[in-house]
Amino acid sequence: MVDKVKKIQSGDVRSASRLIRHIEDNVAEARTTMKDIFPLTGHAHVVGLTGPPGAGKSTLVDGLIDSFRKMGRTVGVIAVDPTSPFTGGAILGDRIRMQRHAEDPGVFVRSVATRGALGGLSRAVGDAIHIMDVMGKDVILVETVGTGQQEVDIMHYAHTVLVVLIPGMGDDIQAIKAGILEIASIFVINKAEREGSSKLRRELVTMLNMAPESAFPGGWRPPILKCDNAFEPEGFSQSVSDLALSINEHYEHLVSKSLIGNWSSRKAATEFNEAIRCAVLDPVLNDLMARGELDAMIVKLVKKETDPYTLAEEIASRYLK
Structure with a gap:
C-alpha cells in the first residue's frame, strides 16, 4: 500500500487512474489505500462547476485549465458524467475531453460516472479529489453532470463553486428559484453574446440584493x-482569465476570513456520513442480494404484502444488534 501511495505522490497517472477505477468498482483494497492517503490531503484548491446541461461547463473547464497553467499551477479535473446503462461507467470518457491538454504532465483529467447519484456526484468524487490532492495538483476542477435543481452536493466538496448559467433557456425566474443558485461563490453567465444576457444579469443582481x-x-x-x-x-480567453483571477480571490477571502475551517468541517461531516453508509449499508445489501432475499422483498413490496418501513425495521433489527 505504501508503494502505491508513493507512486501517486510522485504524480504517477496510471496508479492514480487505477485507484479511482477501483474505488468506483468498490474494490476492498482501494478503501485500504485511501486510509493511507487521507492524512496527506488538504492542500489543493477545489473548484466546482455546476449548472444546467448545455451551459458550457466543459468549455469553461478547458479554458480554466489553460488559465491556471499560465499561472504556473498544476491542475486536476474530475468530469462527472452520466452512467452508461451497459457498462456502469462514464458515457463521456476523459479521452474525448480537453484533448489539447492530454500531453501536459501538469494536467490530469479523469471522468467518473454518477452511478445514480441524485446530487450529481458519485461516491468516488470525494476520493478522487483526495487522490489528485496527493498527486500535488494545485487546483482541482470538478465538473458536475448537470442535473438541475438537485445538484447541490458540490458545495460539500469545493471551496469555490461556480454556478454557470446561459441566457435564453426558458423561464429565467424558474432558474433563479433553483437551489443551485444558493450555493454560488461566483455566478458565470456563459455564452453572454446571446440575447437575454443583460436580463439574466439583472435578475441575478435582484436576487442577491434581496x-x-x-x-x-x-x-x-x-x-x-x-x-x-x-x-x-x-x-x-480574456474573460476566462478574469474568471480564474476571481476564483483565486475567493480562495484568498476564505483564508483571510478564517472560513477554511468551516468548509473543512462540513466536508469532513459529509465524508464521514458517506463512509458510514459504505461500511454499514453496502454489506447489508450485498448479503441480502447473495441470499436472494432482496429480490423476494421487492416482490412482496410490489404485491403490497408488506411495506418498506416494516422491512427496513426488520433488517435493522437483524443486522444492527
Whole structure:
C-alpha cells in the first residue's frame, strides 16, 4: 500500500487512474489505500462547476485549465458524467475531453460516472479529489453532470463553486428559484453574446440584493461574470482569465476570513456520513442480494404484502444488534 501511495505522490497517472477505477468498482483494497492517503490531503484548491446541461461547463473547464497553467499551477479535473446503462461507467470518457491538454504532465483529467447519484456526484468524487490532492495538483476542477435543481452536493466538496448559467433557456425566474443558485461563490453567465444576457444579469443582481447579509459568509458577495463566445478565442480567453483571477480571490477571502475551517468541517461531516453508509449499508445489501432475499422483498413490496418501513425495521433489527 505504501508503494502505491508513493507512486501517486510522485504524480504517477496510471496508479492514480487505477485507484479511482477501483474505488468506483468498490474494490476492498482501494478503501485500504485511501486510509493511507487521507492524512496527506488538504492542500489543493477545489473548484466546482455546476449548472444546467448545455451551459458550457466543459468549455469553461478547458479554458480554466489553460488559465491556471499560465499561472504556473498544476491542475486536476474530475468530469462527472452520466452512467452508461451497459457498462456502469462514464458515457463521456476523459479521452474525448480537453484533448489539447492530454500531453501536459501538469494536467490530469479523469471522468467518473454518477452511478445514480441524485446530487450529481458519485461516491468516488470525494476520493478522487483526495487522490489528485496527493498527486500535488494545485487546483482541482470538478465538473458536475448537470442535473438541475438537485445538484447541490458540490458545495460539500469545493471551496469555490461556480454556478454557470446561459441566457435564453426558458423561464429565467424558474432558474433563479433553483437551489443551485444558493450555493454560488461566483455566478458565470456563459455564452453572454446571446440575447437575454443583460436580463439574466439583472435578475441575478435582484436576487442577491434581496438576500440577507447572513447569506454572504465573511462578507463575500458572489460576483457575476460574463464569458464571451468560445468561437472568438481572444475575447473568450480574456474573460476566462478574469474568471480564474476571481476564483483565486475567493480562495484568498476564505483564508483571510478564517472560513477554511468551516468548509473543512462540513466536508469532513459529509465524508464521514458517506463512509458510514459504505461500511454499514453496502454489506447489508450485498448479503441480502447473495441470499436472494432482496429480490423476494421487492416482490412482496410490489404485491403490497408488506411495506418498506416494516422491512427496513426488520433488517435493522437483524443486522444492527
